[in-house]
Amino acid sequence: xxxxxxxxxxxxxxxxLHIGGVRTALxxxxxxxxxxxxxxxxxxxxxxxxxxxxxIRIIEDGMAWCGLDWDxxxxxxxxxxWKGPHGPYRQMQRMDLYRTKIxxxxxxxxxxxxxxxxxxxxxxxxxxxxxxxxxxxxRGMDAGKGCAGANHDASQPAAxxxxxxxGDSPILDAGDIVVKDLIKGDTRFPAGSLDDWIIARxxxxxxxxxxxxxxxxxxxxxxxxxxxxVIRGDDHLNNTPKQIPLFAAFGTAxxxxxxxxxxxxxxxxxxxxxxGATSITEYxxxxxxxxxxxxxxxxxxxxxxxxxxxxxxxxxxxxxxxxMIQLFDxxxxxxxxxxxxxxxLQWLNQKLIQxxxxxxxxxxxxxxxxxxxxxxxxxxxAQAIQATQKGKSLTDMAEALRxxxxxxxxxxxxxxxxxxxxxxxxxxxxxxxxxxxxxEGLEAGFNDILERxxxxxxxxxxALRVALCGRPVSPGIYDTLMLVGRDEVxxxxxxxx
RNA sequence: GGGGCUAUCGUCUAGGGGUCAGGACACCGCCCUUUCACGGCGGUAACACGGGUUCAAAUCCCGUUAGCCCUACCA
Numbered sequence: 215x216x217x218x219x220x221x222x223x224x225x226x227x228x229x230x231l232h233i234g235g236v237r238t239a240l241x242x243x244x245x246x247x248x249x250x251x252x253x254x255x256x257x258x259x260x261x262x263x264x265x266x267x268x269x270i271r272i273i274e275d276g277m278a279w280c281g282l283d284w285d286x287x288x289x290x291x292x293x294x295x296w297k298g299p300h301g302p303y304r305q306m307q308r309m310d311l312y313r314t315k316i317x318x319x320x321x322x323x324x325x326x327x328x329x330x331x332x333x334x335x336x337x338x339x340x341x342x343x344x345x346x347x348x349x350x351x352x353r354g355m356d357a358g359k360g361c362a363g364a365n366h367d368a369s370q371p372a373a374x375x376x377x378x379x380x381g382d383s384p385i386l387d388a389g390d391i392v393v394k395d396l397i398k399g400d401t402r403f404p405a406g407s408l409d410d411w412i413i414a415r416x417x418x419x420x421x422x423x424x425x426x427x428x429x430x431x432x433x434x435x436x437x438x439x440x441x442x443x444v445i446r447g448d449d450h451l452n453n454t455p456k457q458i459p460l461f462a463a464f465g466t467a468x469x470x471x472x473x474x475x476x477x478x479x480x481x482x483x484x485x486x487x488x489x490g491a492t493s494i495t496e497y498x499x500x501x502x503x504x505x506x507x508x509x510x511x512x513x514x515x516x517x518x519x520x521x522x523x524x525x526x527x528x529x530x531x532x533x534x535x536x537x538m539i540q541l542f543d544x545x546x547x548x549x550x551x552x553x554x555x556x557x558x559l560q561w562l563n564q565k566l567i568q569x570x571x572x573x574x575x576x577x578x579x580x581x582x583x584x585x586x587x588x589x590x591x592x593x594x595x596a597q598a599i600q601a602t603q604k605g606k607s608l609t610d611m612a613e614a615l616r617x618x619x620x621x622x623x624x625x626x627x628x629x630x631x632x633x634x635x636x637x638x639x640x641x642x643x644x645x646x647x648x649x650x651x652x653x654e655g656l657e658a659g660f661n662d663i664l665e666r667x668x669x670x671x672x673x674x675x676x677a678l679r680v681a682l683c684g685r686p687v688s689p690g691i692y693d694t695l696m697l698v699g700r701d702e703v704x705x706x707x708x709x710x711x
Numbered sequence: 712g713g714g715g716c717u718a719u720c721g722u723c724u725a726g727g728g729g730u731c732a733g734g735a736c737a738c739c740g741c742c743c744u745u746u747c748a749c750g751g752c753g754g755u756a757a758c759a760c761g762g763g764u765u766c767a768a769a770u771c772c773c774g775u776u777a778g779c780c781c782u783a784c785c786a
Contacts, residue, residue: 226786261786332784348713348782373784398716407714407782415784428786452715452781473716475779480722482778510723513735517724524725526734548724550717551779558723558736568749604749614747629746675745687747 219251226258227269230493231276237511244542255287276494300439312426327372328361368421374414391455396472403455448473501609506563515548572599582612601689618697622684629686633676643711
């Protein structure tokens, strides 16, 4: 009996949504959608200092912009509420549950209070390590010096440690904890290499249970939220053997795990600020389509296979969301980290812009356009978009359309010198006299002028571009004229005739 | 130090005993062209290193090297 697939993305609010996180979220989302399951957004905010409503909002907005809609989690922009039956979806609001579960472990003797102070631990660590051995809390190397056997009462503040399996524990396989990973394959961790780790920090007073730690909360939440597939960054692979015994301690089967490789910068180092854009909002600001970001991110570490074969042409690279969802399979994911390729993203973006309709593009383009854009009629917008739809980004398109909104203030000197010749002068005057601004009308009028003045298309088109746009670059010349509009064309031509 | 993961063109990757090692992006060249672009055609370019196993190794095994992760009362 297989349960409904449930995946989750659990970022901590750091003030930005990292592009690597988005990719992880995308995989979770694709997997859930592929299997008709649910996708949960959960906020890991046990690091109190940076967990503000604003920072949580940044995550929500980033996810929403990317089109990664969640079935359960916070309601966008409404900090007080959430959707889904397993809320709240912010860890700080789930403390009661965690404390209950910790008490349960304490009662069962599967966890114990530890009064060792940081200083004591540090000192012991130093002595053990200078002796050339590995320090572990009350495990072999440091035997007998922990609190595990001490049966501490609750009369002193204490942290709480989880008793990790050792020896002949049934959850061990030949002394190893094995993580069955859908991407990495089976990975074995010798139980002896793991520690009795802290599941709750030292409480405020005697008997208190302090703030639980990340690895503990994850397990409680994933269990409580019925997560079936934990898809996360492979920096968590090493945390998994700590978590598996915890699932066992709670008497639940662990979910399936899939650890996706990291995204690296172009130089192979971990993607960070110095590589340029790391935050999803920066990609938004660059004029990228969310669909392009999704595709580019998905294609990092994932090779879609159509009938068992990888895509073999540029055409096939351009998967729609529907295709991605249909094709997504963790078995086709790479084990090794991938470098982020901005060129490929740009190319994807360009292709996706090209094949979108103007109506699809308009809402994405709008934020990059001046106020006056709003007032333009649809036909004009359609033409403006279609005339610039070869750009690599929305910002390129906006830039290419500036001439339609602003009179040029400065004129490219070289271009003026080259194209504003005495010979085109009279032709320019005649262009000002044209009245039929339909494409056909302009073309006819244009050709007529060329013929009578013995000019080549290039001569007049370039001179016009300079006069209208201040530079020799613009969309097709008829589009340029139509977008500027007759009255404005006449006005801009004025100083040249 | 201990434990774990990884390794094919510049980048993303296909291929998992016998391939001229395939594709995409980028790059270069040619063509098209009213500018910038788009588009079309073509090209350069890779199995980290060393040992095995085998008639045969990019592919299987073992080492080495390099990178990354965990080894916190961070997440």
